[in-house]
Amino acid sequence: MKASSSELDQPVATHPLSVIIATDCGSTTTKAILIEKKGEVYRQTFRGEAPTTVEAPFEDVTRGVLNAIAEVEELSGRKILDGERIITPNQEQAGNPNVGVDLYISTSSAGGGLQMMVAGAVQSMTGESAQRCALGAGAIVMDVLASNDGRLPHEKIERIRSLRPDMILLSGGTDGGTVSHVMEMAEYIAAAEPRPRLGMSYSLPLIYAGNKNARELVQEILGKKTSLVITENIRPMLERENLGPARDKIHDLFLEHVMAQAPGYKKLIAWTGAPIMPTPAAVGLIMETLARREHLNLLGVDIGGATTDVFSVFRNVFNRTVSANLGMSYSISNVLAEAGLPNIMRWVPCTIEEQTLRNRIKNKMIRPTTIPQTLDELQIEQAIAREALRLALAHHKSLATGLKGVQQERTISDAFEQRASGATLIDMLSLDLIVGSGGILSHAPRRIQAMLMMVDAYEPLGFTLLSVDSIFMMPHLGVLSTVNEQAATDVFVRDCLVYLGTCVAPIGQGKEGERCTDYTMTFGNDRKSERGTLAFGELKLLSLGPDERAQVTLQPAKHVDAGEGRGKSVTREVRGGVVGLLLDGRGRPLQLPTDTPTRLAALDRWYRAVNLYP
């Protein structure tokens, strides 16, 4: 992220960083972690949490922050607070290494996070670019308005008026192109006289990032009705997207306007040594940093109570989407509504009466903090999680695309591939790593449960490494990466990620029991090599520990593709994990038996094969 004006106003730590305290102020919980330099490596050492205090009766976010830090103090024996002040820098030079920290940083999604409305001229072009820009900046996009969105003018105006976002991003038109479409949207916004969600007395921030020739006209019509900020066009040419400047402006306005309205944030902003970031923007940043450093294609997911965020980096292109109403508690009933009951029940290894299940899901919605106590309740929640993950990825695939409606510059290889414009960037075969986060994945009683939920939902192809975030510290590390990338990636790789293992899934289908592929595993150490056959309809879990690697050679059946084409042999080095190496012979695309007794028998067989449940 480029330094922006507000970042320059922040105090920047100039002394060496040895001890760092970081918080994430979530909607319900404020989580603090302590990071300390041990030798030449940074490690996460202690954590604490406390309820977030943005709302009544406290109405001061810093109360929760102080409480969470106080818990870290208690556990670590380090004095961090002096009353209501964070002691900086660390007092090592004064002979008190256990007093103070060198840096305090924070992210925030309290109070519902950053909620934006975006507008563009054409829905699939500037509308989508604006959406990608806002999502990448960590926002929840409440609506996308466009000239051709199918709504009548008065419906658009009514929608803008009723939404009450934190800010609006208006784009439209290429530089030098026609101004009338983007001006039409500007006129609708002006007529709606939109008001911000928080605070009655300030005007709504609006970022104009459209055709530069319309800037004066936009200033004229929206200058007095909104807090207008003009920046570079997000789509200067049809063939090019330029999301960076508008994204930086969103972060600036998030701090200057939105955060400044939230209770206690002015104080919090003054405490931090780097700008406060929206939580999802920070998570995106650490994923992007990891993908760049390790040269990976990466897919990340954070499945929460209300929303599911999906992040991807494919061929160095970062995308983020948020499925605002797919979650495991507040929005659990919406997962049922969107996925449909049969899709959820297909993963449950027992039968349950429909009305009972529907009532249970509604009861979880209205009492979101309850936890499964019995095995069948756990199995139902994990079945719902599979569907939430699947739907959120489908949503992500539809937005993480190449630019639509354009003549793309093609290389020779592209010409052979004949890729359509606007095709999704998510290529499961070239995916290297999946990072799962969120309570249902990170706190699954058995790690294999987290692994299989992601495998069933995402259907990875070929060879894919899977991991989970141990204690949800990605937001903290994201904002830390803006200050010290080494510290952030040290902790990310050593303490944040728990490697589950590698999933090997050949592409193709066949009759149950028919040969899918032969495999050979060889190891660099004294361990004897292993060989065997994976049949269709079979799931196998082989032992391969967190520090182990193996050479896996697949010799697939004639009609099966292990990544290099049908019937072609493939050899890859794979990494182990706390679960091991999962050989998935269930076929791709994954199809479950449709009749209930056969499906239940298949689930039982698979779940036993990997020791999924007690």
Add this chain to the structure above:
Amino acid sequence: MGHAYTPGLMVTERTVVRRRRLLPIPGTVTVQAGSQVTAETVVAKTDLPGNVQAINLANVLGILPDEIRDYLLVKEGEAVKKGGVIAENKPFIKWLKTEVRSPIQGTLELVSTVTGQVMLREPPRLLQLLAYIDGTVVEVQPQHGVTVETPCSLIQGIFGVGGETSGEVVMGVKSPDDTLTPSQLSPAMKGKVVVGGAFLTAETMTRAREIGVAGLVVGGIDDKDLRALLGYDLGVAITGTERVGFTLVLTEGFGRIPMAGKTFTLLSRRAGQKASLSGATQIRAGVIRPELIIPTSDDSAAIATPRGSGVSEERTGLMIGDEVRVIRDPLFGRIGQVVALPSDLSRVGTESLVRVLEVEFPDKTRAVIPRANVEIIEG
């Protein structure tokens, strides 16, 4: 975190509530501090800007956007009548003439020579904000609204549908275990708040709507009956704006669940008195629960601390002897007393290690339950 339990719903015979009544945009406050108000008193009012209709004159008349002022018959800021001609072209042949008529009564607000659009705004709509509860105005925020306070009995529900209303409390059933059936609703219940027991069905709700019942308060309903009532499957628990003919408040949850004895007894004692109720529910940040407020003239209530909207009093935590409701299967809906609070983590059926407690039920049976799966019956 220290608080590994769900804060409970308030069910209390005597308390004092304060409700802030705020306009969405600045306006005029119509009462003074100290005024006695009823639920129906207008405490503040404002003019909401009228709806806007956009017409693209350039497209309709087949002219360039920068020419539209030449064809307009009204100027910006001038009034327009519904059906009145606001623009016309000037063809050589008269019968080729195109007239553009206003679809609304209002004013011509904006003329854009860039897009060729005109914006017509309807007259402002008057918004009158009601007091919602019988009580006393204790605070005035000029231009924004007031705070009304009343001594009362307060019952918070877990989930509701529909907005604010008021009416006399009547008991529809004899016991908290009963089902409220359509035959138990009579025309005399029009405009009243009817208390059911453990359950009611879609047929009962249809009958309530026919009669014009103001509110229904019941232990539980089935998810399918909620879908039938709303016409869609509710995905996220944010409610309060539905127009289903009455306000529904669930005290326990989904399914057939007897209303907590304490709630039923309190409602029985207050039968015949006026209640204000709201179905508005928001489970996410800034929790809002549905509620019944039954104002009382009982002075002893006044010694209680005023409870603001959405404010949950901080407790020190669960204690032995607390009455709790189990809020998750397999014992969902059962009410008992905490008899043990082991400090060590325990392994439950899912293999998760969690903090638990032991509850004794009225039939003297006991169960070990995760602390996250109980809620204190407060008040």
